[in-house]
Amino acid sequence: MSRFDMVIVGGQIVLPTGAVVRGDIGIRDGKIAAVTDALDAQAGDQVVDARGRVVAPAAVDAHFHLGIYRPIDEDTRTETSSALVGGVSTVLSYFRTGKDYLNKSGPYRKIFPEVLQRVDGHAYTDYGFHMAIMTNEQLDEVPWLVSQGIGSFKYYMFYKALTLNAASTDAKSYTMADTYDLGHLYRLMMNIAEENRKNSGRISLSIHCENAELIRVFIEAVRSRGGNDLAAYSEARPPLAESLAIAEATVLAEATGCPMNVLHLSSFRAVNDVVQWRSLHREADARTETTLHHLALTTDTTPGGTGGKVNPPIRNAREVDQLWAAVFRGEIDQVVSDHAAIPAVKDDDLWEAHAGFGGTALLYPVMLSEGYHKRHLPLGKVVDLISRNPAVTTGLYPRKGAIAIGADADLALLDLEREQTVSAELLRSAQPFTPFEGKTLKGWPTTTIVRGHVQYDKGQVVGTPIGTFLRRPIVAEAD
Ligand SMILES: [Zn+2]
Structure with missing residues (x-):
């Protein structure tokens, strides 16, 4: 035996x-x-x-922010423990240079070994990184990063004109970047597309799609009439801003052939933009993502002031129902937490409060409660959305994301x-x-x-x- x-x-x-x-x-x-x-x-x-x-495959939380607002070693310890509560065995964390995280800029040849060294020995789950390419110098480091085991990168569409807080409009002091714009994005996509062709396995770009210029105008309008709740925040960063950024990103993805993950889609309009685009471009590789908070929280039922502030914002109940309909049509590839642990209760002023929050501990609970029980989403679909598909998207399948002979014994x-x-x-x-x-x-x-x-x-x-x-x-x- x-x-x-x-x-x-x-x-x-x-x-x-x-x-x-x-x-x-x-x-x-x-x-x-x-x-x-x-x-x-x-x-x-x-x-x-x-x-x-x-007994299900453990979840692969493909959107995580280790060390964004707290020291990265300590944050890794507490937040990967939190992930275990949600049935998560693997987190894929974003990292970028600039404000927050290590609060500095420079070449990844210097900074990435420091990240690995500071995280090492602190994680209760397995982990990988998506790297944000912020500077011209880092653009040239894409092949080196791939050789170090980085299979995905990030671009933020909304950093170019305005930042997270209305009070601070200086994007440059935030990104510590040179020229962070669509030209930078084009060059980044060209570099990633080339790596994707050269290597076996998927190498991709994750994009946060919100248009900065539109957000600026809508924030001004909403603030001038005294809006200070989550409904106001949703109006200040409307689906239209997601839609315009998706239009820009898809034009460049088509021109460069860069595989793309369109992150945390918050509205039916945004999902539909990607779905329509990929149906017209059969060769295109664009994966759709939403978060558990966009599927479970609404502007009218979420208690407690600014705690639910996040980019893109949580929406009204109608949008939430439409996102679920998209899940049932198979138009959403993956559900993630976008976990970013905020160290203190948020500022009461909506416009000054930190954006984001932690939620990884709720990945299985929300999908089982809101999906399987409430809406009769089959268990296998829950597993696809939070384990198998994110493992495929991030190049971890079939080592992660399946109960199969030879796979890692990662189970919930x-x-x-x-x-x-x-x-x-x-x-x-x-x-x-x-x-x-x-x-x-x-x-x-x-x-x-x-x-x-x-x-x-x-x-x-x-x-x-x-x-x-x-x-x-x-x-x-x-x-
Ligand atoms: Zn995020």
Whole structure:
């Protein structure tokens, strides 16, 4: 009888086909070594009893911001612990030079080793990075970054004219960049497209699509009539601003052949723009993303002032319903948290408050509660949206994102019937508040396993920071 380091017995397994079947899993050397309908519990050095639970691939949170507002080593420790609560085994974090993060600029040949060194030994999940190319010098570093395991990059459409706070309109002091505009984006896309052709596996550009000039005009209008709530914020950064930026980005993607991830789409209009464009350009590679907060929060029901401020903004209930309709039509490829831990309760002045918040701990809970239970989204679709597709998009599939022989043993054990009311403490993040406060969600991970290590169990972090840096794209290994 073959031996395993761990066996997980008695659960219902979500297979890559989406089927949910009764089955057992054998794990050896951190990888899935057996998936069968009857494994002897005696065959494992460690036995996990999964009766009454669903065993799903752990989530791949493909949009994360480690160290944006807090020291990156400390932030990695607390926020990857928070990820475990949401059934997440892998985070893909954005990094850029400029204000926040390490608060400096320079070549990535100097800065990226520092990032890796400061994160090393602090992560409870595996991790990788999407790098924002801010300066001319960094444009030339794209091939070097790819050689270091960076499989994706980032561009912010809205940095060129105005920044996050209305009081500060000096984009340059924020980005610490040279000429950060559409010309820069064109050159970046050319460089990424070339790397994508040269390498096997997908190399892509992630884009935050909001048009800065329109936002400036709408913010002025909304502020002048005293708007200071989340509905006002949505009006100040309307779907039209997303739409115009998507139009610009798609023209350049078509000209350069650059694979693209269109991030955190907040409106039906924005989703439809990308869907229409890719239906006209069959050769185009554009993946669509939305966030769990755009699917679960609305401007009228989110409590507590500025806590729910985020870019692009959360919208009204009608937009949320339309986003769900797009999910059901298969027009949204992935759902992420866009996790950015804010160290203190936000400023009461909407226009001065930090944008963003942490939510990674709610990835499975929101998708199970709002998707599976409330709207009857099949379990297999939930897994596709938060595990399989983000693993594909970021070049991690099939090592991550599937319960299959040879894949990393990254698993979330889900109690579909468990109901809990969200509070900041429950999420185990360093962020002292959550815009989901008081929301009761049904369906929670009870156990999160990373490469065969039980990292989180029954509300407690029980593992150690064993997370490793993932070089991407993963190319199928011959073994
Ligand atoms: Zn983000």
